[in-house]
Amino acid sequence: MSYSLAPAIVRAHSFLFVPANRPERVAKALASGADAVIVDLEDAVPLDAKGPARDQLAQVFSSLTAPERDRLLVRINAAGMPWHEDDLARVRELAAQGLAAVMVPKAESATALAHVAAAIGASCALVPLMESAAGLATLDALAASPQVVRLAFGNLDFQADLGLACGPDEAELVPVRLALVLASRRAALAAPIDGVTASTTDEAQIQMDAQRSRRAGFGAKLCIHPAQVAVVNAALAPTTAELDWARRVLAAYAQAGGGVFSLDDRMVDAPVVRLAQRVVDGAPDSP
Template sequence: MNPLDTPLGFSSNFLFVPGTRPERFAKALDSGADAVILDLEDAVPEDEKEHARSAIRAAWPQFTAEQKKRLVLRSNSPGTKFYVADLILAQELNIACLLIPKSESLDQINGAAQILPNTAIVPMIETAIGLDKLKELANSNQVLRLALGNIDLQADLGMVCDPQETELQVARYQIVLASRLAQIAPPIDGVTPSTDDIERIQADAQRAKRLGFGAKLCIHPKQVAPVKTAFMPSEEEVSWAKRVIEADQASKGGAIKLDGRMIDRPVVLLAQRTLAIAGKH
C-alpha cells in the first residue's frame, strides 16, 4: 500500500479534537471536516497522555473504514518521553496519517516512516530549526505535506505578530516553496486562535489560499465551514480545469496551447487537483 495514496492530500481543513475527549470524536467526524486530528500533544496535559492513548485505542473499533481514512494522529514531539509510545499506538492502529509536531530533521521523519511504512507523514514546522530544515523535511520519506505551527513558531522566534501575522509571511512563503520543490501536496496553514471571529477565520483562510496553501488547521467545528468555503475552487477555476483536462486528453499528453497559454504537466496536475477538491472528478 502506498502511504501517500490517501484523500488527506486533498483535504482543505483539519479539525483538532483532544485525545482525552472520546465523546467528541464522532461529533468531529460528523462536523463536515475533511480530516480530524486526534491530538496527543498540546490539548493533553502531561499526566493524561496515557489516558488519551487508551481512549483512542478503545474508540478505534467503532470507526468505519471511511472514517479511519480521515483520521490523523498528532503525536508528541520527537525527543519527548511520550513519543515512542505514540508511535507504537500509530503502528498498532495502522493510522493513515501521522502529524509530527516540532519536526526538525530528516532522521526524525525517516525513523517514523521506517516504523510506519503504511502511514503518510505530515511534519509540523514550529521552530527555527524546522524552518531552516524545510528542504530535507519536505523530501523525507512518506511526507504527504507540511503543516505550519504558527503559534509555536512565533514563540520560538520571539515574534510579536499583528492580527494578520504579517511577520510570518516570509515563513509561509518558504513552506509553500519547499512543498512545491519537493512536489508534495500544498501545505497546511496554522490555526486561527479565535473561535468566534468568523471574519478573522475567513480572512486567514483566504490569505492561506492566496499564498499557495492547500488547507488550514481548525480548533473548533465553527471554523470548518468558512475554511472549506475559502479553499473551494470558484466556478471559473473549475471550468478552466475541465477544459485543461479535455485538451490534455485530446493531445494524448502532448504539450499544447489553450487560450494562448501553454498546457504542460504541472498545469494538468493543478487542474486535476482543482477538480478533485471541487468534488467533480
C-alpha cells in the first residue's frame, strides 16, 4: 500500500483533538504519543472565539517542525457556516507551509468536498467526517472525492441526527460502521477512523471500544483526551506476534515466487498474503 499524500495520516491509529483556542496544548498533544493531532476550529471553539482561534492556530503552526506538521490536521467549520470560507483561507496558507490534512465535518456532498479541495490546494489531504444520514447516503461519493485519504465516523453526532439511543456497545451502529469500511475499501482508501469514546476515565470502556473498532475493520480512532491515546494505540496497532507472522508470510511468498505455499504447516494463498500485507501496512513504522 503506497500513498503519496499525507502518509503519516494514512498510517495513524490515534487522532487526538485539541481546541484551536488553546494553542499551548498543541505541543503537548504532539508529545502525547498520538499518531496524529486534530486542531479543532469547530465544536471545541466558542462562537465568539472563532476568529481569534484561527490566528492562534497560525501562530502555533509557525513554531512546529516539518515532522510535526506532517502529523497535524485542522478540523474546519462545516460548509454553510459563517466561518467556513475564512477557515479555508487560513488553511490554504497553512497547507502551503506543510499542513498534512483537513478534517471536513458534516460531510454530505462531494461537491462541497471538491470546493474545499480546490480552496486549500492539491498538497493537503482531506478526511471527511460522516455524521448524518445524508452523509451515510453519499459515502461512496465522499470516498472517491479528490484528495480524500480516509473517512472518519462522527458517531455521537450521527446518533443525534437519527435520534438513536445506543447502548454502551453501540450495537445499533454496526451496519453504519460496516458501510464506512466497505466504502473505504471500494475507493482503495486506508481503513477508516472510528468515532470517540465519551468517557475519558473509564479505561475498560475505551479499550472495549477500540477493540471493537479493530474487529469492525477500522484502522484508527478519534481521541478526546491524552489518557485515551495509549489504549487506542495498543488496541489498533499490530502486535509483535502479528507483525512477525505477517513478515514471515511475505518473505516466504517472495521466496516461493507467488502461488500457494505452506508456512507453519498451514496453506498460504493470495487472501492470506493480502492479509499479511495489511498487517505490515498497519505498523507505525511502515514505509
